[in-house]
Amino acid sequence: MSVPPADAAPPALEPFQQSKALSLGVELELQLVNTHDYDLAPYSDEMLRLMSKIPLPGSVVPEMTSSMIEISTGICHSSAEVLGQLSQIRDALVRCADKLNIACVGGGTHPFQMWHDQRIYDKPRFRQLSELYGYLSKQFTIFGQHVHIGCPSPDDALLMLHRMSRYIPHFIALSASSPYVQGHDTQFDSARLNSVFAFPMSGRAPFTLSWDKFGEFFAKTTRTGVVKSMKDFYWDIRPKPEFGTIEIRVFDTPLTIERAAALAGFVQSLGAWFLEEQPFVPQEDDYMVYTYNRFQACRFGLEAVYVEPATGEHLPLREHIVRTCNQIEPHARRLGAAAAIDMLRQCADHGSNDARWLRETHAHERLLAEMVRQAAERFRGRPARA
Numbered sequence: 001m002s003v004p005p006a007d008a009a010p011p012a013l014e015p016f017q018q019s020k021a022l023s024l025g026v027e028l029e030l031q032l033v034n035t036h037d038y039d040l041a042p043y044s045d046e047m048l049r050l051m052s053k054i055p056l057p058g059s060v061v062p063e064m065t066s067s068m069i070e071i072s073t074g075i076c077h078s079s080a081e082v083l084g085q086l087s088q089i090r091d092a093l094v095r096c097a098d099k100l101n102i103a104c105v106g107g108g109t110h111p112f113q114m115w116h117d118q119r120i121y122d123k124p125r126f127r128q129l130s131e132l133y134g135y136l137s138k139q140f141t142i143f144g145q146h147v148h149i150g151c152p153s154p155d156d157a158l159l160m161l162h163r164m165s166r167y168i169p170h171f172i173a174l175s176a177s178s179p180y181v182q183g184h185d186t187q188f189d190s191a192r193l194n195s196v197f198a199f200p201m202s203g204r205a206p207f208t209l210s211w212d213k214f215g216e217f218f219a220k221t222t223r224t225g226v227v228k229s230m231k232d233f234y235w236d237i238r239p240k241p242e243f244g245t246i247e248i249r250v251f252d253t254p255l256t257i258e259r260a261a262a263l264a265g266f267v268q269s270l271g272a273w274f275l276e277e278q279p280f281v282p283q284e285d286d287y288m289v290y291t292y293n294r295f296q297a298c299r300f301g302l303e304a305v306y307v308e309p310a311t312g313e314h315l316p317l318r319e320h321i322v323r324t325c326n327q328i329e330p331h332a333r334r335l336g337a338a339a340a341i342d343m344l345r346q347c348a349d350h351g352s353n354d355a356r357w358l359r360e361t362h363a364h365e366r367l368l369a370e371m372v373r374q375a376a377e378r379f380r381g382r383p384a385r386a
Contacts, residue, residue, distance in 0.1 A: 079265030108252030
């Protein structure tokens, strides 16, 4: 990734495409594991070859290392449609994995893989990233869910982005599924995000509510040669002008597609609340507590403390999630996401997320490999342990 010549024209920010407001798209990065010791297995090429023969919505593509695969839905209009598409893709993945004697698993990290054993997938962008970031590229063998939500205009996209930023801790805690790294309990519910934060272009987007001003920022950064496209920003939420969306990137990959679809319904219901009620105007000062709130959610999950940006009030994050679910419930009902919101509200109320399930399963079994095996069964849609 060399810096371009001084006389080279910097790349232009893509025009913001039209999309239907509140439309959804979901991406899931998944683990490929063998079925004898449940360590990661470099079978992405074989999986892609088998999956390419099956007509499915969305897409299936490689990821940074060869023990990962990314699935994505097409454009959806409800969390039920997200679940329907993910179900089709999941069922095809399971059939293909069975042919290869491997399994697909959710979760934000593999509990005991060693990053130095991983292979960078042979694709130009991944090779370039490996050259730039060195060992961090292999440490990027982590697994997240990304949710795209359609916005009516580019200015609306930035307004939506900065409103959503208040709820980053909620997204992290509800999706947290990465307590184990390289065989150890990290004491974080979402250790995955610690790897993301190591990248220089991670964090939050600059505060502006004007697409023209955002374009000026993009032009300044591309003139340095450090950034060539929006893909080079690893922000928690970033605009995706080519899709007409914003993309929320802090979710760990859940252990089940049902939770993944419910999280998409939560995002859509929040977006509807923002668009229809305009509940607050985001401010730069909101970000004074942003990093603290994000750390709390990563470290403690649903047991975190949340600082309300507008008032400075400290309260349990679980309580704020329940309060938020109650606020957006009328919009969730209209969008067909009421059951999804109710599921997440109950999870918050009981303090139960996938990180807790993983820890409880390990405490019961005392073997990380058996925990991964049971997580693979959960991804298939089968019951976990008896």
